[in-house]
Amino acid sequence: MAASCVTASELLQNIRQISLLYPNTACVIRRVSTTNSQCDSQPQPRARSSPQQLVGVVGLEVHAQINSNTKLFSSSPARFSAPPNSLVSFFDASLPGTLPVLNKQCVEAAVMTGLALNCTINKKSLFDRKHYFYADLPAGYQITQQRRPIAVDGVLSYSLLGGKTRNQVIRKRVHIKQIQLEQDSGKSLHDDARSQTLIDLNRAGVGLMELVMEPDMSCGEEAAAAVRELQLILQALGTCQGNMSEGQLRVDANVSVHRPGEPLGVRTEVKNINSARYLARAIDYEIQRQIEVLQNGGTVHNETRAYDSKSGETIPMRDKEGLQDYRFMPEPNLPPLIVYEDDASLPTGIDACQTVVVQKIKEALPELPGVKRDRLVQTYGILPEHSFTLLNEDGLVEYFEALLKATKKEPRKVIGWVTNDLLGHLKRHDMSVSQSPISAAALAELLELQEAGRISSSVAKQVFQDMWRSPGKTAPQIIQEQDLGLVSDAEHLHHICQKVLDSHPDEVHAIKNGNTKVLNKLMGLVKKATKGRADPVMVRAILQEKISR
Numbered sequence: 001m002a003a004s005c006v007t008a009s010e011l012l013q014n015i016r017q018i019s020l021l022y023p024n025t026a027c028v029i030r031r032v033s034t035t036n037s038q039c040d041s042q043p044q045p046r047a048r049s050s051p052q053q054l055v056g057v058v059g060l061e062v063h064a065q066i067n068s069n070t071k072l073f074s075s076s077p078a079r080f081s082a083p084p085n086s087l088v089s090f091f092d093a094s095l096p097g098t099l100p101v102l103n104k105q106c107v108e109a110a111v112m113t114g115l116a117l118n119c120t121i122n123k124k125s126l127f128d129r130k131h132y133f134y135a136d137l138p139a140g141y142q143i144t145q146q147r148r149p150i151a152v153d154g155v156l157s158y159s160l161l162g163g164k165t166r167n168q169v170i171r172k173r174v175h176i177k178q179i180q181l182e183q184d185s186g187k188s189l190h191d192d193a194r195s196q197t198l199i200d201l202n203r204a205g206v207g208l209m210e211l212v213m214e215p216d217m218s219c220g221e222e223a224a225a226a227v228r229e230l231q232l233i234l235q236a237l238g239t240c241q242g243n244m245s246e247g248q249l250r251v252d253a254n255v256s257v258h259r260p261g262e263p264l265g266v267r268t269e270v271k272n273i274n275s276a277r278y279l280a281r282a283i284d285y286e287i288q289r290q291i292e293v294l295q296n297g298g299t300v301h302n303e304t305r306a307y308d309s310k311s312g313e314t315i316p317m318r319d320k321e322g323l324q325d326y327r328f329m330p331e332p333n334l335p336p337l338i339v340y341e342d343d344a345s346l347p348t349g350i351d352a353c354q355t356v357v358v359q360k361i362k363e364a365l366p367e368l369p370g371v372k373r374d375r376l377v378q379t380y381g382i383l384p385e386h387s388f389t390l391l392n393e394d395g396l397v398e399y400f401e402a403l404l405k406a407t408k409k410e411p412r413k414v415i416g417w418v419t420n421d422l423l424g425h426l427k428r429h430d431m432s433v434s435q436s437p438i439s440a441a442a443l444a445e446l447l448e449l450q451e452a453g454r455i456s457s458s459v460a461k462q463v464f465q466d467m468w469r470s471p472g473k474t475a476p477q478i479i480q481e482q483d484l485g486l487v488s489d490a491e492h493l494h495h496i497c498q499k500v501l502d503s504h505p506d507e508v509h510a511i512k513n514g515n516t517k518v519l520n521k522l523m524g525l526v527k528k529a530t531k532g533r534a535d536p537v538m539v540r541a542i543l544q545e546k547i548s549r
């Protein structure tokens, strides 16, 4: 077995695990009873103008790795980037005689995800074997839920930013056909130097939720937005870490084209895309490719394709027609998976700790991203697009709310500091919110000084930059060291204003003739002369008074 580089102690551990697996032969649960422009420009499906344009149709299958310490049917740890074949039990390596024991935590995660996506939870679901032959699937089949999955008929609501300036929130929905529990496969690693393929079974048997979406989308941008929303939901629930680059969230994009009103076209399936950006590009490329094929008199084949991120193209992998016989059969070693609605429906004498109760999971659901965005908009009066920015960055909502607690400044004035100044700096330095050298409390202190009229707004921006460069230095320290306090000495300001007026007679003339906008230019000159420290309210009053004399 290429898979096993197990140490003696690991072997012992595995043997112990198998001896635990043998006696009860089955699952724990049974025992206990067990927009981009392309999108926007596309006609809506119901439009009936002729001749009709071909439009894209997209349906996604998302594989989400369940956030659990152990695998779906064995007690091996489920961890990313461990040494190859170090997390492999005999069951994961498909040794004869080993049996699956269902991980309750994975079932709870699937139920929770189903509830968050408005699915119906099947109180009884079934496991099936899906056969195919790959070196990274040692049993020759995957245990999945084909006939009766754990959750069905859900909806994922997501939003896109549209309109000319892309600040209009367009709300969309995609139907979730089902969520099924299944095993992940191992990984084939290609050693080009020695032209050989090596197998790492660490991932073999890790719990996955496959979310199958209906073909409700029409372009790459919609698909990417839906996946991003799903990622945020899974992360909020804690059921999947959702890191696409680590393969915790992998997407298969099914793409076809048709004329609105006509039956759906033949789909191709672009497999295993692990970035939202590539997903959008792969789909848009594939739609365009299929349109060109049809317009040139060709036919689209039902095939599996891969996305090549270097060329930006999709390339054929294998023909799906004729190859789709997975020889599904009921998994004989796993009984039906039973979950209960509430405590009242538990059969007498059952160990409540070993059961999955939907009601309890419902009660534990956290605030979901859509609800959180609406709350932020309603509570703080910020723009909807700002609520998207806040949620898109891990920890930014918490930062914003901590900041608001510590300052009297209006939320609508604070939001720009968070989404422009702070986020801009973080992005430029490729840092996360938790790595920010300026804490929410430190920024609040700066904003309070501005609010109290101790510094001007332009000085506040300058102090922010200095705080970023000198972590730990407070706003008052910087203001004191550099003497940046607001100049509100009337005599001093009168003197500077007079100098500016004397040297700009044309502007004074223009203002006197009613062109009041020119006053801003003069104010700018005073600001420059005082290095941004002049009290703008006083400067405006002094200039107006002097001009009107």
Ligand SMILES: Nc1ncnc2c1ncn2[C@@H]1O[C@H](COP(=O)(O)OP(=O)(O)OP(=O)(O)O)[C@@H](O)[C@H]1O
Residues within 6 Å of the ligand: 057, 058, 059, 060, 061, 212, 213, 214, 215, 216, 252, 254, 255, 256, 264, 265, 266, 267, 269
């Ligand atoms: N004509 C179509 N155009 C675009 N997408 C489609 C079309 N027909 C079906 N789909 C999408 O294809 C996907 C089918 O997924 P499903 O898991 O049911 O089957 P599969 O792809 O054959 O199986 P596997 O899990 O082995 O990939 C769904 O996401 C569905 O929305």
Ligand SMILES: [Mg+2]
Residues within 6 Å of the ligand: 061, 210, 212
């Ligand atoms: Mg599928």
Ligand SMILES: [Mg+2]
Residues within 6 Å of the ligand: 061, 252, 269
């Ligand atoms: Mg598929």
